[in-house]
Amino acid sequence: MKRRALLGLFLYPLARAQCPPTPALTEGPYFLREVPRRQDLREGLPGVLLRLTLRVQDRTCQPLGGLRVDLWHTDALGxxxxxNAPGVFCRGWQATDGQGRVEFRTLFPGWYPSRTPHLHLRVEAGGRSFATQLFFPEEIQQRVYARPPYAERGMPRIGNRQDGLFRADLLLSPKPEGEGYGADFVLTLPF
Incomplete structure (x- = not known):
């Protein structure tokens, strides 16, 4: 049996690695297509800096360059x-580089009554689109929402587990960076 398995390695090329696709979540009602192409989404608004680096790949774990990645979320006040506010703050898009990467500099999002804090992402690839949302650990939320301008609103009314869309596999792992946080996430497209 071992000999047959070894022979198979020589006769058949190694299969490409398979990366599990990132779960899709609703795009939500607030996507706007006509937003600036930019890295910095803050527009001078107060809040805790969030650097988000994304790597977009296919199901064989190969990076995908040249794709449009949109990011949007609420400001510090939700x-x-x-x-429900004028302007295009906390919104923008970038194209992935040759390594499938984009980096956004934005604010840690605020909250609104029906949801836990989250980020919206949308990727366009070959005429198709993929949308999901990313979430934050509650211990990081507690640290951020104790600071101005978040402190005036306090903690979110809905925790991660109470949010009907929350998924633990879409939870970011932010690390302190200066006065803010940095987080990396790999998006594996399902198609």
Whole structure:
């Protein structure tokens, strides 16, 4: 049996690695297509800096360059620009580089009554789109929401486990960076 398995290694090329696809979540009602292409989404607003680096790959774990990646979320007070506040703050898009990477500099999002804090992502690839959301550990939320301007609103009313869309496999692992946080996440497209 061992000899047959070894022979198979020589006769058949090694299969490509398989990366499990990132779970898709609703795009939500607040996506806006006409937003600036930019790295910094803060527009001078107060809040805790969040550096988010994304790597987009296919199911064989190969990086995907040249794809549009949109990021949007609320400001520190829980408002979406272009929806319940004027402007285009906390919104933007970038194209992935040859390593499938994009980096955004933005604010840690605020919250609104029906949801736990989250980020929205949308990736366009070959005429198709993929949307998901990313979440934050509650211990990081507690640290951030104790600081201004978040402190005036206090902690979110909905915790991660009470949010109907929350998934633990979409939880970021932010690390302190200066006065803010940095987080990396790999998005594996399902197609």
């Amino acid at each position: 408002r979406y620009s272009g929806v």
